[in-house]
Amino acid sequence: MSNQTIYYTLTDEAPALATASLLPVFSAFAKEADIELKLTDISLASRILASFSDLLPADQKVEDGLQFLGELTLTPEANIVKLPNISASLPQLTAAIKELQAQGYALPDYPESAETAEAKDIQARYAKVLGSAVNPVLRQGNSDRRAPAAVKGFARKNPHSMGKWKKTSVSHVDHMRSGDFYSTEQSVTMDSAQTVNIEFVAQDGSVEVKKSLPLLEGEILDSMNISCAKLREFFEASLQEAKEDNIMWSLHLKATMMKVSHPIVFGHAVTVFFKDVFEKYGELFKEIGVNPNNGLGSVYDKIKSLPEAQQEEIKQAIQAVYSTRPELAMVDSDKGITNLHVPSDVIVDASMPAMIRNSGKMWGRDGKAHDAKAVIPDRTYARIYQETINFCKTNGEFDPTTMGTVPNVGLMAQKAQEYGSHDKTYEVAAAGTMRVVDAQGNVLMEHAVEKGDIWRACQTKDAPIRDWVKLGVTRARQSNTPAVFWLEEERSHDNELRKKVELYLQEHDTTGLDIRIMPYNEAIRFSMERIIRGEDTISVTGNILRDYLTDLFPILELGTSAKMLSIVPMLNGGGMYETGAGGSAPKHVQQLMEENYLRWDSLGEFLAVAVSFEELGIKNSNEKAKVLAECLDKATGKLLDTNKSPSRKVGGIDNRGSHFYLAMYWAQELAAQTSDAELAAKFAPLAKTLTDQETTIVAELAEVQGKAANLAGYYNINLEEVAKVMRPSATFNQALASL
Ligand SMILES: NC(=O)C1=CN([C@@H]2O[C@H](COP(=O)(O)OP(=O)(O)OC[C@H]3O[C@@H](n4cnc5c(N)ncnc54)[C@H](OP(=O)(O)O)[C@@H]3O)[C@@H](O)[C@H]2O)C=CC1
Ligand SMILES: O=C(O)CCC(=O)C(=O)O
Numbered sequence: 143m144s145n146q147t148i149y150y151t152l153t154d155e156a157p158a159l160a161t162a163s164l165l166p167v168f169s170a171f172a173k174e175a176d177i178e179l180k181l182t183d184i185s186l187a188s189r190i191l192a193s194f195s196d197l198l199p200a201d202q203k204v205e206d207g208l209q210f211l212g213e214l215t216l217t218p219e220a221n222i223v224k225l226p227n228i229s230a231s232l233p234q235l236t237a238a239i240k241e242l243q244a245q246g247y248a249l250p251d252y253p254e255s256a257e258t259a260e261a262k263d264i265q266a267r268y269a270k271v272l273g274s275a276v277n278p279v280l281r282q283g284n285s286d287r288r289a290p291a292a293v294k295g296f297a298r299k300n301p302h303s304m305g306k307w308k309k310t311s312v313s314h315v316d317h318m319r320s321g322d323f324y325s326t327e328q329s330v331t332m333d334s335a336q337t338v339n340i341e342f343v344a345q346d347g348s349v350e351v352k353k354s355l356p357l358l359e360g361e362i363l364d365s366m367n368i369s370c371a372k373l374r375e376f377f378e379a380s381l382q383e384a385k386e387d388n389i390m391w392s393l394h395l396k397a398t399m400m401k402v403s404h405p406i407v408f409g410h411a412v413t414v415f416f417k418d419v420f421e422k423y424g425e426l427f428k429e430i431g432v433n434p435n436n437g438l439g440s441v442y443d444k445i446k447s448l449p450e451a452q453q454e455e456i457k458q459a460i461q462a463v464y465s466t467r468p469e470l471a472m473v474d475s476d477k478g479i480t481n482l483h484v485p486s487d488v489i490v491d492a493s494m495p496a497m498i499r500n501s502g503k504m505w506g507r508d509g510k511a512h513d514a515k516a517v518i519p520d521r522t523y524a525r526i527y528q529e530t531i532n533f534c535k536t537n538g539e540f541d542p543t544t545m546g547t548v549p550n551v552g553l554m555a556q557k558a559q560e561y562g563s564h565d566k567t568y569e570v571a572a573a574g575t576m577r578v579v580d581a582q583g584n585v586l587m588e589h590a591v592e593k594g595d596i597w598r599a600c601q602t603k604d605a606p607i608r609d610w611v612k613l614g615v616t617r618a619r620q621s622n623t624p625a626v627f628w629l630e631e632e633r634s635h636d637n638e639l640r641k642k643v644e645l646y647l648q649e650h651d652t653t654g655l656d657i658r659i660m661p662y663n664e665a666i667r668f669s670m671e672r673i674i675r676g677e678d679t680i681s682v683t684g685n686i687l688r689d690y691l692t693d694l695f696p697i698l699e700l701g702t703s704a705k706m707l708s709i710v711p712m713l714n715g716g717g718m719y720e721t722g723a724g725g726s727a728p729k730h731v732q733q734l735m736e737e738n739y740l741r742w743d744s745l746g747e748f749l750a751v752a753v754s755f756e757e758l759g760i761k762n763s764n765e766k767a768k769v770l771a772e773c774l775d776k777a778t779g780k781l782l783d784t785n786k787s788p789s790r791k792v793g794g795i796d797n798r799g800s801h802f803y804l805a806m807y808w809a810q811e812l813a814a815q816t817s818d819a820e821l822a823a824k825f826a827p828l829a830k831t832l833t834d835q836e837t838t839i840v841a842e843l844a845e846v847q848g849k850a851a852n853l854a855g856y857y858n859i860n861l862e863e864v865a866k867v868m869r870p871s872a873t874f875n876q877a878l879a880s881l
């Protein structure tokens with residue numbers, strides 16, 4: 143493997159479309175510094191194909207890009223630019239399978255239930271692809287996410303819209319008060335390396351070993367349980383309260399990343415909300431394969447197999463429920479898609495900040511925004527949103543022109559905390575006890591459980607914690623900013639973590655630094671009190687708070703988390719540069735298909751690639767790579783200053799136009815710099831051509847807008863076909879080819 147290789151990921155949806163236009167720019171420039179950008183396909187479609195590769199004919203086999211990159215992350219040479227990918231919910235996974243089957247791949251259907259060995263094998267293969275299956279594998283380091291100074295400066299000068307907050311807003315967060323993960327969490331730190339067993343003890347005393355877990359010395363192991371009965375009671379009470387108070391009801395989960403536990407929670411919300419329907423048609427639904435964990439969409443999908451009259455009857459029964467329940471938040475009011483239709487439509491990290499930015503309102507049936515009860519059942523992290531809402535009610539909305547920033551240092555490496563919980567999460571089949579037993583037979587933790595409860599264990603290894611503390615201190619020192627470790631005395635996991643934080647802080651010179659440890663509510667209030675005074679505060683948090691906060695603050699500060707610099711310094715010395723902190727923006731693809739306009743902002747890619755070049759330059763003493771990086775950063779600054787980022791609507795500059803401007807400014811910077819004469823000479827003609835041809839190129843790009851675009855595939859895109867749509871300017875293409 144050449145050290146001069148950067149692996150650029152091909153993912154899904156909007157970022158994959160953007161790649162068709164942007165990668166040719168990066169590749170053309172990189173080659174002048176002897177850098178190769180290798181595209182590695184980790185899209186949902188390719189991951190499905192890879193996991194069935196042994197069963198596919200030779201011409202349909204694909205390389206397992208994720209496995210390749212996963213191995214690469216463990217080496218010091220790793221230099222990966224990672225774009226957001228779909229973490230597929232079951233409905234998305236089945237849609238992708240269907241598309242691939244239609245394209246001629248003889249893939250098996252997803253088995254709804256798996257009794258035979260063959261079905262079990264198929265299900266296990268698909269389970270590997272389901273949900274957040276990429277990030278936990280590639281993130282072999284902790285996370286450093288921040289808004290670069292140029293981006294923050296731009297947001298201050300060009301503030302995004304912010305919904306007004308009124309003191310009279312009745313929006314709030316509703317969560318369980320008992321029986322959730324928060325109230326049941328137990329945690330231990332292993333004093334020696336050993337294998338422990340997760341066991342289920344039935345009421346008759348029989349013991350079933352669910353799993354053996356090899357643990358390292360110093361590893362933290364947690365276990366916790368959600369009571370199914372209390373969860374359902376909570377949903378019912380919450381719905382009744384919302385109905386009485388005449389407030390919209392809106393569920394916010396992360397069924398994608400928490401791929402085992404949250405779809406089950408989502409399913410309970412669906413069956414409680416539509417209780418009348420599920421009571422009446424429960425047996426029938428079972429027969430036709432309705433899975434409430436896949437949302438109301440599953441009902442509409444599966445009843446298609448029934449006679450028309452019966453379908454109509456069920457549809458009417460669903461409609462009748464709406465009059466007995468509070469108004470339900472909508473995902474797409476024009477199409478009648480509710481918050482309970484598909485588990486991956488409303489994803490809490492992005493959906494709660496969007497609600498808070500929008501005056502605490504969600505969209506209703508009438509297409510208008512209304513105050514809402516935001517339902518986030520488990521209290522562990524839900525409370526930070528209530529605190530933010532309280533703050534906005536008291537102090538009004540945040541002001542992007544003056545507010546400070548909250549960068550994050552997140553514990554994430556080696557599947558830390560909830561990230562690694564999926565293969566240790568169980569929907570309990572019968573009443574009994576779930577317990578963890580050590581090698582000597584001592585019971586380390588145990589929970590009394592009932593049928594339907596959701597029990598899980600999480601692991602956090604010592605080395606990642608030590609690295610995370612170091613990263614927190616380093617960021618505090620480098621940016622001269624107070625850093626707060628968010629740790630809660632009420633959580634036993636955090637108490638174990640805290641001992642290590644206090645220990646490992648001693649390994650660093652912290653003189654002159656402001657480093658604190660605070661419980662979540664205080665930490666967020668402290669950060670927000672500082673933010674409105676224009677002051678910055680680093681949040682040093684566990685994995686889920688990392689995820690939540692790196693959407694929450696960017697969306698309030700910058701309008702989107704796409705503008706974040708997201709670095710993963712890997713434990714083994716390599717680096718992964720993630721683009722932005724958000725997702726793959728499915729809505730953007732819809733707009734491209736309808737009117738050939740892609741509003742995806744590639745700023746995250748620009749920032750990530752600059753750091754990737756810089757790191758490669760440092761590691762390989764490649765001076766040209768460093769010059770490319772410096773000039774790319776300057777070009778990005780200029781692009782912001784001159785307002786050449788994509789606008790939202792047809793007629794403006796879209797993703798492709800912003801790529802052209804980036805290339806033009808980048809070439810201009812390279813031609814003008816004096817540290818590398820060879821590069822300056824090489825890029826001068828390109829800078830001239832692009833500058834001279836600006837009007838022509840912009841016109842060629844604008845010409846295609848406004849008509850439908852055919853992508854020939856949603857999940858399994860053909861990059862050459864997509865390039866026809868995404869590279870419509872012959873003049874620009876020729877200029878790049880001439881390098
Ligand atoms: N790192 C990763 O791999 C991540 C992957 N995901 C995956 O992404 C998918 C969508 O998740 P979702 O929660 O809807 O979050 P997204 O971040 O994709 O979308 C939320 C909204 O943010 C705005 N947005 C996000 N990125 C950009 C960008 N680059 N340019 C302009 N606007 C942007 C868009 O708003 P508007 O419509 O107003 O333009 C978009 O509709 C899911 O499949 C999820 O699993 C999610 C998070 C991280
Ligand atoms: O892996 C995922 O599903 C989502 C990751 C995410 O949202 C994040 O890292 O911010």
Ligand SMILES: [Mg+2]
Nearest residue numbers: 491689693723
């Ligand atoms: Mg996120």
